[in-house]
Amino acid sequence: MKNQSAGTPRAMRNLNELLILNEIIGGGPQSRADLSRQTGLSKPTVSSAITHLIGRGLVRETGRADNSQGRKATWLEFNTHCFYAAGVDLGATRIRMALADMGGQIVQYQQLAMPEGSLTDIEFQTFLVESLEGLLKEYGVAWDRIKAAAIGIPGVVDPAGGEVSRLVSPLKGLETTLELANLTRLFPVPVITENDVNLAALAEHSLTGDAAGGGGSLLYFSLGEGTGGGIIIDGAIYRGLGGGAGELANMRLSAGRLEDVLSAKGLLRLTSAITGEQDKKPDSYSSEPGISPERLFEEVRKGDPVAQSVMDVYSGMLAEALTNICAVIAPDSIVLGGGLGSNGDVLLHRLEARLTGLDRKPRLAVSCHRERDVVTGAIQIAVQAAFRRLREEWTL
Secondary structure: OOOOOOOOHHHHHHHHHHHHHHHHHHHOOEOHHHHHHHHOOOHHHHHHHHHHHHHOOOEEEEEEOOOOOOOOOEEEEEOOOOOEEEEEEEOOOEEEEEEEEOOOOEEEEEEEEOOOOOOOHHHHHHHHHHHHHHHHHHHOOOHHHEEEEEEEEOOEEOOOOOOEEOOOOOOOOOOOOOOHHHHHHHOOOOEEEEEHHHHHHHHHHOOOHHHHOOOOOEEEEEEOOOEEEEEEEOOEEOOOHHHOOOOHHHOEEOOEEHHHHHOHHHHHHHHHHHHHHOOOOOOOHHHOOOOOHHHHHHHHHHOOHHHHHHHHHHHHHHHHHHHHHHHHHOOOEEEEEHHHHOOHHHHHHHHHHHOOOOOOOOEEEEOOOHHHHHHHHHHHHHHHHHHHHHHHHHHO
16 A cells, blocks of 8 residues: 555544554543643544544543543543564473563463474474464454564574574574564564563563663573573663674683583583582482482572582672673673572572672662563563554554
8 A cells, every 4th residue: 555645634634643642652541632732633633533543442431530620521541452462482492472462461371392303494383373373362362463473582683684593402403494584474463583581681671770761781691501691781682793792601701611601501510510529428418319400409498508519609600700791781780580590599699799899789680570581571572563563554
């Protein structure tokens, strides 16, 4: 459809409606008289536009204002359930999906295990499409009610063209399938792709006081099967050259490569090295089989001296990494996430004690969204894209 001439009656009506809708979205519930004052449009023009917006399901009446005199005015508010946005967190072993209204509130959530074994491109595409369609069906909406979708990818996502590299196992080999151009062909809505840890950082930043003013800086440090960082500077994701910012795995620490010593495997190697040096009784915790990171953290909480010794050393290496990062970007906040990083009761006070050398000490915290941090960030950018699409439709 061609763009309308700016002077046609229909184009003017659309512009007036968009102006009013923006005012309602940004200013909250208002009366028709309020909207006339705020926009400078005549009351008949506002009333006509409101009638059309209500008819399209974008605005709804919510009751009457408590005026001190005269007739009570009817409140008008944006109908956040007029359309929806979808967010996806692609993990190595599971996929998390969420459906949110236009207010960003998650209305449907689902977690599925990734199929076992290596997948062909077609098999993965089928799994992804069927999973999202299952989410929509569960909530009872069709694709025509979805305005945008965002997908968090566990690898480097080039912001220029959406190319993907350095995918985590077992997704290696699906780089071409996960390119933005190919994902866009799978769905009837605009698709946005982003590094998963960047999305987690965005979700956590939205909870800070700095986010309210649109600024501030934050480092999200994910510690689990792998390691990665998401960086927010002045309220926006910092992606770096080719999307490579935050790829912390290859940082060199005194004990070795960062991911080799701070990942779950690195923690288990450290545990084996320390317990192997101890003269311990056969029935002691460390001599039992099946040691896991989860068990180690539980033993720390129980006061096991060897487990605490392991965690002290691990926290020292983590503090070294954070000190090096702070020397470069000096973030306002550092948020730990992932399977290891979420154990704030064990890690935070140890880190606080080991970051005393910093002139400017950041706030330390663990992820508030926990396992939903990536999908929450995906929802945020999907809703933003949904509003852009909604507004663009007024110019067609």
